[in-house]
Amino acid sequence: GHGIRSSATMGRLRTAVRTLADVDLPPDELLTHLDDLVTHLASDESGEEVAELGATCLYAVYDPVSRHLCMAAAGHPAPAVVLPGDVPEFVPMTAGPPLGVGGLPFEATELELPEGSVVALYTDGLIEDRDRDFDRATDELRRALGAPADSLEQLSDNVLKAVMPEHPTDDVALLIVRTRALGGDRVATWDVPPDPARVAGFRQSATERLAAWGLEEAAFVTELVVSELVTNAIRYGEPPIKLRLIRDRALICEVSDGSSTSPHLRRAHAYDEGGRGLLLVAQLTQRWGSRQTGSGKTIWAEQPLPEA
Structure with missing residues (x-):
C-alpha cells in the first residue's frame, strides 16, 4: 500500500x-x-x-x-x-x-x-x-x-x-x-567429551588456533568464553557436544549440545557459587545468542576482530 x-x-x-x-x-x-x-x-x-x-x-x-x-x-x-x-x-x-x-x-x-x-x-x-x-x-x-x-x-x-x-x-x-564461503582455514571444530577435566585443554586449543590466525589479542576473552560455554554444555547439556571457532568479519565461538533447553541470563546473588558465566560472556562480547537445531541447540558469542 x-x-x-x-x-x-x-x-x-x-x-x-x-x-x-x-x-x-x-x-x-x-x-x-x-x-x-x-x-x-x-x-x-x-x-x-x-x-x-x-x-x-x-x-x-x-x-x-x-x-x-x-x-x-x-x-x-x-x-x-x-x-x-x-x-x-x-x-x-x-x-x-x-x-x-x-x-x-x-x-x-x-x-x-x-x-x-x-x-x-x-x-x-x-x-x-x-x-x-x-x-x-x-x-x-x-x-x-x-x-x-x-x-x-x-x-x-x-x-x-x-x-x-x-x-x-x-x-x-x-x-x-x-554468496561466499568460509574454507577450512577459517573454521576450527572440536568434539568435546562430557568431562569437566578436559575444559582446560580446549581453552589451550582455542588459544593455539587464535595464535595461528594472528589473533592473540582476542585470546583472553576467547578463553573465558570457551571455558564458560563448554562447562555449561557439559554440566547442563547433553552429548554430543561440539566447540567451533569461526573467523569471519568477527570472531565467533559456538558450542553445540544435544539438549533443546535454551540458556538465560540471571543475576547471581553474592554468595552463589555459580550463575555468573553467561553474564560474563554477555558483558565481554559484542553479541551472544542461542538457536535451536535439529539435534539440540547452539550457543554462540561474537567478538570484533582486533584492529590490524
Whole structure:
C-alpha cells in the first residue's frame, strides 16, 4: 500500500522481523510468528481497515560455513539463483499465504550453493503488471540475470532496464547478492567429551588456533568464553557436544549440545557459587545468542576482530 498508515505498518513489521531474527528462529517459524503478529495488528479495537493485510515477506538465512541457504516465503515470489557457469533458474519453493491470512503453514526450502552463486530477490512489481504477460516477464528476468556484468551493481541496473515496466503500477525492489564461503582455514571444530577435566585443554586449543590466525589479542576473552560455554554444555547439556571457532568479519565461538533447553541470563546473588558465566560472556562480547537445531541447540558469542 501507500501513505503514512502503510509506512507505519511496514516499520512495525520490519522491527518485528529484526527482533525475531535476533532469536535465530528458522525461516518458517519466523514467518509463523510474524503472521500471528499481523493478525493481532489487523484486529485492532478501532475497527478501521488496517494496512497490514496483504503484506508479503521472503526471509532467507545463508550459512557461509555449510554453504546452505534456507528460506521461506509468505505470498512473495521465489528468488532466482545463478550458479557459477550455469543459467539462471527460479527456486522451486512453496510460498505460503500473505501475512495476516492465518491458519496455513509456511514451508522452508533449503539449497546448497557453491561459492560465487548469485541470488536475486525481488518484489512482484518487477515482473507483474496488468498489461503484461507474466511468463514473458519472467523470461526477460532470466535472460537479464544470465547476461555478463562486471559487478552486482551493473547486473542490478541491467535487470531493471530490461525487466521493469516502463510505467510501473507497483513499487519495485531488487536485491542481488553473491554468496561466499568460509574454507577450512577459517573454521576450527572440536568434539568435546562430557568431562569437566578436559575444559582446560580446549581453552589451550582455542588459544593455539587464535595464535595461528594472528589473533592473540582476542585470546583472553576467547578463553573465558570457551571455558564458560563448554562447562555449561557439559554440566547442563547433553552429548554430543561440539566447540567451533569461526573467523569471519568477527570472531565467533559456538558450542553445540544435544539438549533443546535454551540458556538465560540471571543475576547471581553474592554468595552463589555459580550463575555468573553467561553474564560474563554477555558483558565481554559484542553479541551472544542461542538457536535451536535439529539435534539440540547452539550457543554462540561474537567478538570484533582486533584492529590490524
